Amino acid sequence: MAAVRRGVRGVPATVLNGFSQIFLAGGPWCGLLILVGLAHATRPGAAMAVLGSVVALVATVGDRFPGRRGGRDVTACPGTGEWQGIRQGLAGYNGALIGVACWMTWQETEAAVVATVLGALAGVVVTRLLTQLFAAPGIREPGLPVLTAPFCVASGLFAVLGAQYVPPEPVPPLPAGGAVTEAVEAVLGNVSEVMLVDDPLTGALVLVGLAVASWRIGLAALLGAVGEYLFGLATGQDPDKLIHGLLGYSGVLVTIALGAVFVTGPLWVRVAAAVVGLLLSQATAGLMVHLPVPTYTWPFIVPVWVVLIVLWAGRTWRAARRT
Incomplete structure (x- = not known):
């Protein structure tokens, strides 16, 4: 019975940990901030x-x-x-x-x-x-x-x-502030859209929560969000979708997964894996628009699997050459 009582007491923390795991992070405080951000939206x-x-x-x-x-x-x-x-x-x-x-x-x-x-x-x-x-x-x-x-x-x-x-109605735009305001809104939207909502405050709370869990994961999420926004600008993507984070949310998860969680080794290997993953994410998103199902986070899942398989194949090949 004591074990059961301990298990029941641990349910709230376990549920909150689940929210942090959406972003491959851990910890109930991180999960709480993510949940509060979602509830705001x-x-x-x-x-x-x-x-x-x-x-x-x-x-x-x-x-x-x-x-x-x-x-x-x-x-x-x-x-x-x-x-x-x-x-x-x-x-x-x-x-x-x-x-x-x-x-x-x-x-x-x-x-x-x-x-x-x-x-x-x-x-x-x-x-x-x-x-x-x-x-x-x-x-x-x-x-x-x-x-x-x-x-x-x-x-x-x-x-x-x-x-x-039915996507949620976009939140009202931030007060007029030119390119800087649009950039901030887009970066935060890239983060919040991981949970299917478009809300700058949600994105900000998620970033704070990720930083609480791990500064590496928080930094990777921010860099992924910024990188996707800059890529969208450079390639002339739809500005409305770009500002509301609809084109960059999977890239946030890709950068976390390949830059801070699953790939080990020197920094340049993790950076290269994340960059390749981001490019594959864009390609996957382009293919998904032709399928009769929502895109959701497939542009995150497929690139991570591909990169991990390629890295494993590379390790196997190098090990075979040494024998």
Whole structure:
């Protein structure tokens, strides 16, 4: 019973950790700032995010209860024990994103609640399938993480079934301030749009939360947001979409993943991996517009998987040459 009570007391921190894991970070304070930022942009969306995270957490714990057979680690990052990973929020972050997406899709409480519960459960199933796939012989060597693929699959399924994704109304523009104001709004929008909202304050709170969790992750997120904005300017992308962060949010996650989390080694290797990932992200986004499903974070997932596979292949090739 004591263990159960400790587990129950740890639920709030675990749920908040799930919000920080959306950005591959950790810590309840980081998660709290992210949740507050999301609630500032959309309170119903934040409520659905909490619901989705809790449903995914409960479903994952129930599936992994001691004595049950089957199942490997439920982790976004390879090598993390499953119970430790659950406490770190790795069971809930996809459910949180699914909850926000369901609210943005239906924008009606009853339908959003039902969709969030079903979507979060579907996300747990997809997580388990991908985890088992990436642990299979011949596939596990690159150490591919699940990332936000369960969110994209589960939420995209609703779109395929006929639900129409309705983006939130853009927040009022910042007070007139010329190019500097637009740049700040675009950079912060790149961060906030990771959670499907366009709100500069949300983006600012997320950056603060990431800096609290890890200055490297916070810096990577900021550099990714700035880099995507500058790339958009240089390539003449749609200024309205650029300012509202619709073209750069995946790049924020790519920079965090490849510049601060998954890639090790000298700084130049991490920088090069992040730059290549950003270019691949733009290419993936260009391809996604031709598919009948929402783009979501596929332009983050695919480049990270590709870069990690290439880096693994390079290590394998160098090791073979030395033998």
